[in-house]
Amino acid sequence: MIMLRIISFAISLLLIAQGSKAQKILKEMPKGYDAIQPGVASGKIDTISYKSKTVGSTRRALVYTPPGFSKKKKYPVLYLLHGIGGDEKEWLKGGNPQLILDNLYAEEKIEPMIVVMPNGRAMKDDRATGNIMAQDKVAAFATFEQDLLKDLIPFVESKYPVLKNRENRAIAGLSMGGGQALNFGLGNLDQFAWVGGFSSAPNTKIPSELMPNPQDAKEKLKLLFISCGDNDRLITFSKRTHDYMFEHSVPHVYYIEPGVHDFKVWKNGLYMFSQFLFKPVDNASLSGYTILGTRPETNIRSAQYPQILPDNRVVFRVKAPGAQRVQIDLGKKYEMAKDTGGYWAVTTDSIGKGFHYYSLLIDGVALADPSSETFYGMGRMASGIEIPYRNGGYYAQKDVPHGEISIRKYFSRPMGSWREMYVYTPPGYEKSTEKYPVLYLLHGGGEDQRGWATQGKTDLILDNLISEGKAKPMVIVMMDGNVSSGGLAGFNENVLKSFENELKQAAIPFVESNFRVETDAKNRALAGLSMGGLQTLYAGIKNTEMFSSLGVFSSGWFSNNTALTEPQYAFMKTNAEKINSNLKNFWISMGGQEDIAFNNCKIMCAKFDELGVKYAYSEYPGGHSWPVWRHDLFAFSQLLFK
Incomplete structure (x- = not known):
């Protein structure tokens, strides 16, 4: 028996050695390999x-x-x-x-x-x-x-x-x-x-x-x-x-x-x-086994870099001959090395699925990469990179009927200024005479109305779902949630109230006057991510007679801030029966425990349980990021108007 074990172990070592030997392959043929050698x-x-x-x-x-x-x-x-x-x-x-x-x-x-x-x-x-x-x-x-x-x-x-x-x-x-x-x-x-x-x-x-x-x-x-x-x-x-x-x-x-x-x-x-x-x-x-990576879809037309390797490591290369220090900031900062031609390069760790903001740091100054498309995020224009995702077929460009996203400007009396929204209309909207339900969709802090249209791939997600019969054709209104003079909306009561007024007195009336949409509560939904989730909680919970569904993505009441939360919980306690009766879907989702809003959301959900407020809860791992929110829209939109 001992001898058999020794023989078996030896065979295992031989197979491992053979497998290892088979994989020791140079990534490029040496010079002269296609010529006669002595x-x-x-x-x-x-x-x-x-x-x-x-x-x-x-x-x-x-x-x-x-x-x-x-x-x-x-x-x-x-x-x-x-x-x-x-x-x-x-x-x-x-x-x-x-x-x-x-x-x-x-x-x-x-x-x-x-x-x-x-x-x-x-x-x-x-x-x-x-x-x-x-x-x-x-x-x-x-x-x-x-x-x-x-x-x-x-x-x-x-x-x-x-x-x-x-x-x-x-x-x-x-x-x-x-x-x-x-x-x-x-x-x-x-x-x-x-x-x-x-x-x-x-x-x-x-x-x-x-x-x-x-x-x-x-x-x-x-x-x-x-x-x-x-x-x-x-x-x-x-x-x-x-x-x-x-x-x-x-x-x-x-x-x-x-x-x-x-x-x-x-x-x-x-x-x-x-x-x-x-x-x-x-x-x-x-x-x-590759020398170069592939260019992500977020590169500008002829840019060779960044490149994504098959294991989702990213190769960055930037020309900055006069710089003393260059870094890539992808949440984690990577030091770049300079060659004799003035090019700086680095290969990152494997990067998670989907969309990520990043910046060049040149001698400490954060800049957009001229080789990549730019996106409004982090409160400024930043570069973005799209990392391949095996399960990202739901937001892929496919040969299906496509809706359209239009940019509409309107004058807001509550704000006293001209504002802008992005509006998705489903395939066939122009040729149809029917009226459609509406989802009002809100971005996060440091972003604006462009977020869901570009980073979020809203049109592709809905086009694909509608083509498969998984979502009802709907209009999606992507509002600008920044309603304070400082640019970012903030989280205090006055700013949240300003957003509620903007939604009810300006955005909804404009949409219902300029688009062929239904105008009753059962055909309206409101959802948002992060800051937009907080706005959804504030404006949605107080106005359930206007909405049949609310979606809160990676957000929650700031439960340790009693000046804000106590009035909201008091309102919910008094109106729990009305909230439960009016809302067909009260859907709350998080990006797993790594989501920065996770703990506050769990505290909030426990409070909802105590108050008897009904809701559905979902988690999709990925943290506080666009890959999670794309999936949130994918899941939430399939629940609506059915």
């Missing part, structure tokens, strides 16, 4: 001909067999595909794949394998001549799927000593061939366990067609490898595939490097991909 044994390139029933002709392919190839041994196979302007010789002419593989073998970095380089243009005249973009030639690249599966693979497996199971079969390609590799590999997981797309072209199917069943892919795929140059105009096809895999938690490598649509990138793709093949794969390490 003392390195060479594999062999042969041309084969096979009969294709799919095409109705005899076709050709190149086959690489590794150094020391023996017919007594069985090998795994990689099918390596060319681009739209090439043929079976494109890799050989432009990429020297045999030399890359020879050098990798010499350093024991790859498993012995056979590599088949076919002609992916499955038609009788398969030469790369004439108009390579002609319809019949483009269609032939799709036809190749059947030629590959029914003709080429069976021929290779009859002629060469190969392992014939999916675990020992890989497919990869460049450009058009990259699209083929993704289409054919992910579309035939019973045939391929290893799939690589290098600079995949527009022939790549949309992700939901590539992988309609992500769970099946997670169980069957050994590795999905997606790579592209950062200045390749086709990078959008690689990124949308990566985004879908990220959303559905499908392990994969998303490898971005400096480069365009050329063999420098494709050779590096082969160098990287081949080292993973036919070995144990540590999925937890895959996010580390």
Whole structure:
């Protein structure tokens, strides 16, 4: 028994060592790796001909067999595909794949394998001549799927000593061939366990067609490898595939490097991909295999930085040659290091999901990053960055009917000034004659009426919910809650009363006079985040005859401030029955215990319980932040007007 345990432990150590060895991969091919090196044994390139029933002709392919190839041994196979302007010789002419593989073998970095380089243009005249973009030639690249599966693979497996199971079969390609590799590999997981797309072209199917069943892919795929140059105009096809895999938690490598649509990138793709093949794969390490990150949607048009790495670390790079000290303030401050060109750079820790404000601190002065979009938050214009979120599909841009956000100015008699609101009208509003219910939606301190429209993605959230029948079509009025002369609304009784007057005497009358909306309480709702949640409590609780639903996000009465809270609780105690009767939804939510309003909210809820005021309570982890409030709107809006 002891001996068995020792043997078992030794085997475990060996497997761990193999897995570790498989993952020690450089992120970039060393110079000279695609050239002949002294003392390195060479594999062999042969041309084969096979009969294709799919095409109705005899076709050709190149086959690489590794150094020391023996017919007594069985090998795994990689099918390596060319681009739209090439043929079976494109890799050989432009990429020297045999030399890359020879050098990798010499350093024991790859498993012995056979590599088949076919002609992916499955038609009788398969030469790369004439108009390579002609319809019949483009269609032939799709036809190749059947030629590959029914003709080429069976021929290779009859002629060469190969392992014939999916675990020992890989497919990869460049450009058009990259699209083929993704289409054919992910579309035939019973045939391929290893799939690589290098600079995949527009022939790549949309992700939901590539992988309609992500769970099946997670169980069957050994590795999905997606790579592209950062200045390749086709990078959008690689990124949308990566985004879908990220959303559905499908392990994969998303490898971005400096480069365009050329063999420098494709050779590096082969160098990287081949080292993973036919070995144990540590999925937890895959996010580390990239040189560059992707540009967030919050970057201005051509800005290369910031960049988000696959594990959500962020790379910042700023030019400030005369500065003595530069930092990034993302809640946590990161010190940047200066290079000889006057550029400062830093890579942060992994950043949480969704939207975050940030600032540059240059010699102690907080500034907006000129490479990012700016947002009014923190009481000033600040930069913002959108971090990918697996479960953020509810606020993604989708092919659904879209509503519109308009900016409306109105004169407020209570304020004695012109004010502005953002108004979302649902899809079909302009063509319809019906009247819609209204949600009045309030921002937090240091923000304004732009917050919910930009940081909050209100229109996308509602567009998607309405298209799925999960929310009623509604008008959403995003008010400016700053009603004091100092800019920020504050939390004292006078300012809260001023907001109540603004809401009742100016905003609601303007909306009901200028938009096609219902005007009764059952078709009005009021909600807000943080400061806006406090305004909702103050104006909503006192006016439940005007609203059927109240939403309080990351907020609560300041329960230790008795000068403010005692009158409110006294009002609620006297009117508890009326509040419960009038409100169909009194919905309170928090961003978990890390939310700065958490403790006050819990005290407030306990007081509500004591008073007999009915409410629903929800938590969504993420703190006092926009990712939480987006989800609050997503959840709350589904309760309304039903």
